[in-house]
Amino acid sequence: MASENLSLDKIRPNENQPRRTFYQESLEELAASIKERGVLQPIVVRPLTGKDKGFYQIVMGERRYRASKMLGMATIPAIIRDLSDEDAATDALLENYQREDMNVIEKARAIQGLLQHMSYEKIAKTLGVSEATVRRTLELLExxxxxxxxxxxxxxxxxxxxxxxxxxxxxxxxxxxxxxxxxxxxxxxxxxxxxxxxxxxxxxxxxxxxxxxxxxxxxxxxxxxxxxxxxEERKKPYKSQTAEQHLKSIEKQASTLADMMDDRIGEFLSAEQMNQLLATTAELQRDLENFNTKIRDSLATKDFGFREVYIHCPLCGRVELIGSVRCSVCWTILRRCYDCGNYDRNFEKCGITGAKIFVAEAENPKEHSKSYRCPMYKPKFDTQATRLKMVA
Structure with missing residues (x-):
């Protein structure tokens, strides 16, 4: 369709134009291009009626119109089309919709305007997007x-x-x-x-x-x-499988923390950092003492005759409670007659019951051995484990 040069004074912007924001820097760049090469693509307008008869409304090309006015131009090449309100709104939106510099709010407002003329389904087909995309874009206006x-x-x-x-x-x-x-x-x-x-x-x-x-x-x-x-988790009903998961996690984290507790750290921290560290470990100590107290109470309730006796694993040296039966690290049976203060090594027998226990069994007990879960076990050596005490 042929274009003609229209007077800029005879052209009116569209109040319902999808693009509401015109960035000055972008307009100046366009104006510089028009000054150098002219308006390469005509704008599209439609004739107005009634009191505005003789004037034209911009359908597509308001940026080119604004840049031309900035340059003080008298006319601009334009294509005149007789378009309905619906067609004009659709064409204006289609021109701008794919442009990267049209912000999403302008797109949403344009779609909102199209809803006055067509359904969600028709808008989606017209724009070449899904109906879900149309609705998601409109959500931003909320x-x-x-x-x-x-x-x-x-x-x-x-x-x-x-x-x-x-x-x-x-x-x-x-x-x-x-x-x-x-x-x-x-x-x-x-x-x-x-x-x-x-x-x-x-x-x-x-x-x-x-x-x-x-x-x-x-x-x-x-x-x-x-x-x-x-x-919040502690407020929920506790499950047996959760307990076992927590036991494994606590043991792993405790081992990791123990490996990290090197007091040389203080040589490389500021006073402020050491204050923060001590506050952290002191809080952990309080939490551990409270936790240990509850575990001791539970043991005392479940295990009649519970004694908090610590022993060393004979194989890996891990400190365990006597009630653990097996070492939690290497799974060695802990109550060896060989380490018991009641065992008579010379006569290879228990000094309390008189039962015969050969040295081979005393050193490497099995689950059927007399030392397994023996209630009279008495450790020969003191362990390094000590009870934590609350700090006031």
Whole structure:
């Protein structure tokens, strides 16, 4: 279709134009290009009627129109089409929809305008996207205006606050104040979408800790969630398989912690860091003492005659309670007659019962041996294990 040069004074922008934001830098670049090479692609307009008869409304090409006005041009090449409101809105949206510099809020507003003329299904087909994509785009208009403005002002892919962040914030759309604080947190701490999701999950799970989650880093949030989650787990009914899992985990973590407890660390830490470390280990000590007290109480209830007697494993040297029967590391039977103060090595017999126990059996007992679970076992040697005591 042939174009003609229309006076810029006879052209009117479309108030329902999908693009509402025109970035000055981008317009200046376009103006420089037009000054150098002219308007390479005509704009599309439609004739107005009624009191505006003789004027034309822009359907496509408002950026070219604005850049031409910036240059003080008198006319611009244009293609005139007789279009209905629906066709004009559709054409305007289609021109802008695929452009990278059209922000998602403008796209959502344009789709909202099209809903006055067509169904979700028809809009989806017209734009070449799924109906779900159309509805997801419209969801962004449910965000408070200040949040929408963030997406309008920072449309670039490299922006710190992006569409994905905004979608996460839809989850707390009833709390605008927190949304705005999280926008600033995203920008200040350069949080990715996954980080923001973790914070939102934490706030929803523990709303009484919201202020803390809004202030602390994502790493601290994760630590708090683990601690708070463990407390919540303790409120649930306990299962036997859970107990065994916890036993294995505690033993593994205790071994790892013991390996790390090298007092030379103090030579390389500042006074502030050592204060933090001592506070951490002191809290752990208090938790352990409380835990140990409850375990002792449980043992005393379940195991009549329980004595807190520690012995060394004869094979690996692990310190165990006598009631463990086997070493938890190497699985060696702990109560060897050979280590018992009641065993007579010269006569190879028990000094209490007089039962005959050969040295070979005394040194390497099996489950059928008399020393296995023997209630009269008496360790010859003191162990290095001592009870922890609470620090006031």
């Amino acid at each position: 965000l408070p205006i200040p949040i929408q403005q963030e997406l309008i002002q920072n449309p670039a892919k490299g922006a710190l606050f992006q569409e994905g962040h905004a979608r996460v914030l839809l989850g707390i759309n009833d709390d605008t104040a927190s949304q705005l604080r999280l926008v600033e947190k995203v920008k200040n701490e350069k949080l990715n979408i996954s980080d923001l999701e973790k914070i939102l999950t934490a706030i929803k799970q523990f709303p009484n800790k919201k202020e803390a989650f809004l202030r602390v880093s994502v790493g601290v949030t994760e630590q708090m969630l683990r601690s708070l989650g463990a407390r």
